[in-house]
Amino acid sequence: MLSSVSPLTSLRVSRHIIPRNNLIPNTSLQNRPLLIYHSCFPPSSSASSIEAHLKSVGVVSPQWRYTMYSTTHFHSTTHEVLCISSGRAKLCFGGEDNSERVETEITKGDVIIMPAGVGHRLLDDLDGNFEMVGSYPKGKNWDMCYGREGEEKKIAGISDLGWFDRDPIYGDEGPVLSS
Numbered sequence: 001m002l003s004s005v006s007p008l009t010s011l012r013v014s015r016h017i018i019p020r021n022n023l024i025p026n027t028s029l030q031n032r033p034l035l036i037y038h039s040c041f042p043p044s045s046s047a048s049s050i051e052a053h054l055k056s057v058g059v060v061s062p063q064w065r066y067t068m069y070s071t072t073h074f075h076s077t078t079h080e081v082l083c084i085s086s087g088r089a090k091l092c093f094g095g096e097d098n099s100e101r102v103e104t105e106i107t108k109g110d111v112i113i114m115p116a117g118v119g120h121r122l123l124d125d126l127d128g129n130f131e132m133v134g135s136y137p138k139g140k141n142w143d144m145c146y147g148r149e150g151e152e153k154k155i156a157g158i159s160d161l162g163w164f165d166r167d168p169i170y171g172d173e174g175p176v177l178s179s
Contacts, residue, residue, distance in 0.1 A: 012038040013175045021098035024147040025117035029158045035113035047085035050133050059168040060135035067130050068122040076154040078140035081168045082112040087130035090123040117158045
């Protein structure tokens with residue numbers, strides 16, 4: 001069964017531009033914001049129904065269900081779509097030693113559209129059951145980078161990644177297309 005989603009007319013979206021922090025590029029290379037769709041899926045949505053919705057839109061492929069790592073990391077090969085399927089958490093985007101980092105509470109039903117290069121980590125699993133459906137554009141494989149020496153060549157490739165042609169949640173319209 002597909003999950004219904006909040007109508008675009010009532011969807012609250014947070015947009016964050018996060019500057020480079022040492023070897024974590026954040027949004028500096030593509031100038032695309034980190035997007036958070038608040039309460040996009042209803043609280044009754046299961047991970048399976050979220051996955052079915054993502055598959056029906058056809059922009060991204062769900063690949064895993066898990067929490068977020070507690071170490072700052074980013075992906076250089078693909079953008080990432082994280083749909084919160086359980087619990088609440090405090091997350092950090094941009095690197096914990098970045099004075100312009102974003103620390104925010106995320107809850108079941110929220111969706112995070114994360115451009116490649118944005119550092120992210122779990123600060124606190126507030127309910128003990130935080131889980132996300134992790135998805136990536138069709139045909140893309142993710143890697144793990146940590147902002148360490150030796151990752152410069154991977155980081156340089158982020159500039160060449162294309163952005164979404166369709167919104168991963170809403171299809172032919174949606175916030176990702178105006179970002």
